[in-house]
Amino acid sequence: MRLKPRNRRKQVERRWRLPAIDWRRLATTVVSLGALAAAAGGVAWALDQPIETIIVEGRFQRVSPLDVEQAVKRRVRGTGLVSVDLESVGRSLRSIPWVETASVQRAWPRGLRVLVTEQVAAARWGANGLLNAHGELFISETRHIPPELPQLSGPPGAEHDVAARYLAVRGRLTEAGMRITAMRLDARGAWEFDLDNGVTVRLGRRDVDARFERFVGAGLPLVGERSGDIDYVDMRYSNGFAIGWH
Numbered sequence: 001m002r003l004k005p006r007n008r009r010k011q012v013e014r015r016w017r018l019p020a021i022d023w024r025r026l027a028t029t030v031v032s033l034g035a036l037a038a039a040a041g042g043v044a045w046a047l048d049q050p051i052e053t054i055i056v057e058g059r060f061q062r063v064s065p066l067d068v069e070q071a072v073k074r075r076v077r078g079t080g081l082v083s084v085d086l087e088s089v090g091r092s093l094r095s096i097p098w099v100e101t102a103s104v105q106r107a108w109p110r111g112l113r114v115l116v117t118e119q120v121a122a123a124r125w126g127a128n129g130l131l132n133a134h135g136e137l138f139i140s141e142t143r144h145i146p147p148e149l150p151q152l153s154g155p156p157g158a159e160h161d162v163a164a165r166y167l168a169v170r171g172r173l174t175e176a177g178m179r180i181t182a183m184r185l186d187a188r189g190a191w192e193f194d195l196d197n198g199v200t201v202r203l204g205r206r207d208v209d210a211r212f213e214r215f216v217g218a219g220l221p222l223v224g225e226r227s228g229d230i231d232y233v234d235m236r237y238s239n240g241f242a243i244g245w246h
Contacts, residue, residue, distance in 0.1 A: 048080030053111035062098035063118055071096060072104075072114060081106055089114075097139055100132070123152045123166060125159055135163030154185035161185070169193060169212065176220055197227035204236035211235040219243075 054072050056065045075089045086104045093102035093116065101117040122133045130139045131152065137159045150170075154162040166183045173180050173195070182194040191203040201219070203211045212235070219233045219241050234242040 048082035
């Protein structure tokens with residue numbers, strides 16, 4: 001008996017041929033892209049015109065619009081409207097005393113628009129410094145201090161802590177019809193503040209929040225009744241307080 005040989009699968013070899021490159025067309029495309037880039041560069045150059053106008057906006061009481069304009073001119077001298085560094089101009093403006101925020105935008109075709117917000121003084125710091133509502137010392141030396149501002153003081157670097165406690169205390173005292181005129185933090189960490197009726201309240205270093213609450217609950221009514229006779233209220237006791245009479 002003869003066995004028939006099995007059919008063997010034929011191995012099929014497939015070959016792919018890369019399409020021919022049209023070098024002339026490729027060269028044309030490269031040249032076209034180069035021309036497009038050159039055209040874009042030409043457009044950018046055409047837009048990068050010298051800055052001729054500066055529009056200054058904002059409510060000004062302490063800052064001179066002329067100072068703002070001069071600061072911008074110094075920063076943009078020699079640059080065009082496209083190449084000008086807007087963030088650098090903004091930083092220069094924020095370095096001007098009493099400037100809190102400053103935004104700079106391009107005003108086509110040849111101008112800049114500047115919006116300035118002034119600082120709002122919330123308290124005095126030390127002898128000649130000013131704090132804003134965030135407890136930030138934005139001017140360390142000034143000759144023009146609004147007389148109605150409270151006087152805050154403390155060690156260097158404690159501006160934010162003193163301002164935060166002042167703001168917390170001020171609200172509670174305002175509700176009672178009194179105004180705080182000064183708050184002090186000494187080098188040992190002891191707190192005290194003055195009221196507009198001339199009374200000084202001493203809180204000390206420990207349990208400051210609890211002592212203040214005790215003053216509001218027990219000492220404040222007495223101060224309201226006899227403020228003319230009281231020199232100070234000392235809250236540095238565990239179960240009560242002491243009064244210094246005139």
